[in-house]
Each structure stands twice: as C-alpha cells, then as structure tokens.
Amino acid sequence: MPPTPAPALATLSHERFWEPGWVYERKLDGQRVLAVRDGVDARLYSRSGHDVTQAFPEVAEALAEQGSGAFVIDGEVVAFEGSRTSFARLQPRIHVSNAEKARRSGVAVYFYVFDVLEADGEDLSGEPLLARKRRLRTLLRWHDPLRSTPHRVSAGEEWFAEICRRGWEGLIAKRADAPYAAGRTDSWLKFKCEAGQELVVVGWTDPEGSREALGALLLGYHDRSGGRDDLVYAGKVGTGFSRAVLRDLYTRLSRLEMEESPCTRGRLPTKAVHWVRPELVAEVAFTEWTSAGQLRHPRYQGLRTDKSADDVVREAR
Numbered sequence: 001m002p003p004t005p006a007p008a009l010a011t012l013s014h015e016r017f018w019e020p021g022w023v024y025e026r027k028l029d030g031q032r033v034l035a036v037r038d039g040v041d042a043r044l045y046s047r048s049g050h051d052v053t054q055a056f057p058e059v060a061e062a063l064a065e066q067g068s069g070a071f072v073i074d075g076e077v078v079a080f081e082g083s084r085t086s087f088a089r090l091q092p093r094i095h096v097s098n099a100e101k102a103r104r105s106g107v108a109v110y111f112y113v114f115d116v117l118e119a120d121g122e123d124l125s126g127e128p129l130l131a132r133k134r135r136l137r138t139l140l141r142w143h144d145p146l147r148s149t150p151h152r153v154s155a156g157e158e159w160f161a162e163i164c165r166r167g168w169e170g171l172i173a174k175r176a177d178a179p180y181a182a183g184r185t186d187s188w189l190k191f192k193c194e195a196g197q198e199l200v201v202v203g204w205t206d207p208e209g210s211r212e213a214l215g216a217l218l219l220g221y222h223d224r225s226g227g228r229d230d231l232v233y234a235g236k237v238g239t240g241f242s243r244a245v246l247r248d249l250y251t252r253l254s255r256l257e258m259e260e261s262p263c264t265r266g267r268l269p270t271k272a273v274h275w276v277r278p279e280l281v282a283e284v285a286f287t288e289w290t291s292a293g294q295l296r297h298p299r300y301q302g303l304r305t306d307k308s309a310d311d312v313v314r315e316a317r
Contacts, residue, residue: 004036004045004049005034005072005117005182006049006183007034007074008074008115008180008183008185008188009047009184009188010172010184010185010188010189010190011185011186011188011189011190012189012190013189013191014299016191017173018155018156021175022153022174022175022176023130023151023153023176024151024153024155024172024174025150025152025171025172025174026163026168027169027170027171027190027191027192028078028112028169029078029085029086029169030076030077030078030079030090030112031046031052031076031077031087031090031094032074033046033056033059033074033075033076033111034047034073034117035059035060035072035074035113036071036072037064037066037068037069037070037072038070039070040064041064042060042064044056044060044077052094053099054096054098054099054102055094055095055096056077056102056111057102057103058103058109058145059077059109059111059145059146062111062145062146063146066140066141067141068119068120068139068140069119069120069121070118070120071118071119071120071139072116073115073116074113074115074180075111075112075149076112076114076149077109077110078090078110079093079107079108079109079110080108085169089107090109092106092107093107093109109145110144110147111145111147112147112148112149113136113140113146113147113149114133114151115129115133115136115180116132116135116136117132117180119135119139124180125180126180127179127180128176128177128178128179129177129178129179129180130176130177132180133151151174153176160191160193163193164193169193169287170190170191170192170287171190171191172190173188173189173190173191174187174188192287193287194285194286194287194297194299195285195287195315196283196301197221197284197286197295197314198281198283198307198312199220199221199234199284199312200221200222200231200278200280200281200282201218201219201276201278201279201280201281201282202218202219202220202231202233202261202262202263202275203217203218203253203274203275203276204216204217204250204253204274204276205218205236205238205272205274206272206274207246211246212243212246212247213243214249214253215238215272216236216237216238217236217237217249217282218235218236218273219233219234219284219298220232220234220263220266220278221234222310222311222312223265230264230265231263231264231278232265232293233261233265233268234266234294235295235298237282237286237295237299239298239299240285240299240300240301241300245300252280253274256277257276258275258276258277262275262276262277262278266293278309279309280303281303281305281307281308281309282301282302282304283300283301283302283303283304284298285301286298286299289314
C-alpha cells in the first residue's frame with residue numbers, strides 16, 4: 001500500500017458567506033476516512049492514520065471490486081438515524097477490529113466520497129477542487145455503500161435555514177479553485193447549524209494559560225416538571241468572548257459569588273470552579289443537546305437583560 005496521506009481539515013467559521021468561487025457540501029456526522037486502493041486491494045484509514053478496514057469491510061470490498069486501478073479518495077463513513085447522519089448510531093462500528101463482528105452489528109454504513117487525491121499513479125492534489133470532482137465522478141461505479149457527495153456552486157441564508165430545519169449538521173464551504181491541502185486549511189470552512197438558548201449563569205471556572213479573568217461560564221436551566229423546581233446543570237461555554245467581555249463578566253460574577261452550587265441536578269465540575277447566585281442570563285448558540293443533557297459546541301453570544309433567570313427553561317428543538 002502507498003503511504004497514508006494526511007487529510008485536509010476544515011476550519012470552523014461563525015461568519016457565513018455565499019460568494020462565487022466556493023462550493024457547498026453537506027456536513028456529515030460520521031467518521032472521516034481516506035481510502036487507498038493499490039489496483040487490487042483497498043484499505044481504509046482514519047484521519048489519524050489508523051487502519052479502520054475491519055470496521056467497515058463492506059466499504060473496502062466495494063472499493064476493491066471497482067474496475068478502476070489505483071487511487072486515493074477522501075470521504076466520510078456514516079450511519080443514519082432516520083434522515084440524519086448520526087455519530088451515535090455509528091458507534092457500534094467504530095474501533096471494531098473484526099470484520100464479522102462489524103457486519104453483525106446491524107448498523108448499515110455508507111461511504112460518502114467527496115475528493116480524489118490520486119488516480120492511476122497521477123497526483124491530483126495540486127488540481128483545483130472542481131477538476132478533482134470531475135475526475136472523481138467517473139472514477140468509481142456508484143452503488144451502495146459508495147455514494148457521491150452532492151455539492152452546490154451557489155447557496156444562501158434561506159437554503160441554510162432550510163437544511164438546518166431538516167436536521168443537517170451544517171455545510172462545508174470549499175474554494176472551487178483550491179488544491180488539496182493536508183492539515184487544517186482556510187480553503188475548507190465549516191458552517192454549523194446552531195440553536196439558540198437562554199441559560200442561567202451558575203458559575204465560572206478559573207482561566208488557564210494566557211486567558212484573562214475567567215475560563216468558562218457554567219450554565220443551567222430550570223426544570224419544573226414533577227412538581228419540583230430544579231436548577232439543572234447544562235455544561236459550560238468557553239468560546240465567544242473578547243478580553244473586554246471576560247473582564248466585564250468577571251466583575252459582575254465576583255459580586256454574586258457563593259460557596260455552594262445553586263444547581264440541584266446534574267453532574268457538576270469540581271476543579272477550579274466558582275459558584276454564583278443564579279441571577280444573570282446568557283444567550284448561547286450550540287449545535288445540539290448531548291444524551292447526557294449537556295450543550296454540544298456552545299458559543300457565548302451575550303447577556304440578556306430582558307429575561308428573568310427564573311423564567312429560563314430548556315427549549316425544545
């Protein structure tokens with residue numbers, strides 16, 4: 001087998017744009033896989049270079065059976081929960097080192113291919129993205145579990161809002177003329193679908209490294225089901241702050257500090273934490289709630305002065 005290449009990695013962007021010269025693909029919630037075929041056999045590698053062929057044997061077999069010669073392609077192995085790709089659903093297949101055990105899991109997987117780095121001994125990584133996609137279109141015979149990843153050359157906020165309502169994770173925006181660049185690149189950007197939620201500030205953590213004032217805000221919400229009024233711990237948010245905002249929050253929170261946590265439910269952090277009276281309300285953007293009731297990929301947006309902390313509950317999404 002040829003040496004395993006390093007994959008291109010998209011950079012998260014909170015500023016969306018819809019400009020000519022970019023293409024837009026669905027962001028898939030699965031396992032990134034680089035597939036290498038030597039003309040006869042095919043091997044699958046994770047983004048960290050680990051061989052994951054045994055975890056997805058049907059994908060490797062479909063690639064080995066291709067009429068094409070040698071190639072290196074890039075894509076995402078996914079499993080579906082309804083119409084949504086689900087990393088949780090994929091879990092029984094990840095880290096499996098026995099092909100038969102992987103097949104017996106009952107989890108169907110699909111390999112969405114979106115790029116080609118090499119074909120028949122030709123290095124394509126320096127070619128523009130759209131040229132690589134044209135080559136990819138005819139390189140493989142497309143049948144399950146192999147699927148081509150659709151892309152659009154134009155998009156906008158209305159379409160983005162629609163795909164978020166459909167349960168997509170978001171989009172990957174890629175420069176149409178960019179070569180394939182291994183490692184983190186600004187030529188590939190992640191636009192994530194985010195939910196908005198007001199949450200009660202219940203504390204903060206100490207800063208680390210060069211961070212000023214505070215590290216993260218600790219958050220919660222009221223749950224009044226079952227005749228109780230619990231303040232439920234919902235996790236922490238450590239991004240979205242400027243230095244001025246960090247200093248302002250620290251000043252405000254220091255005046256509210258108390259010894260014990262105001263939360264009555266939830267698994268609380270214990271190291272380098274400070275608890276406060278639950279009076280401030282923060283607006284937080286995030287992608288989803290985890291199965292453990294914590295925020296996934298939260299981002300601080302600001303304090304709300306138009307809503308009482310007593311009125312903050314978990315909103316359905």
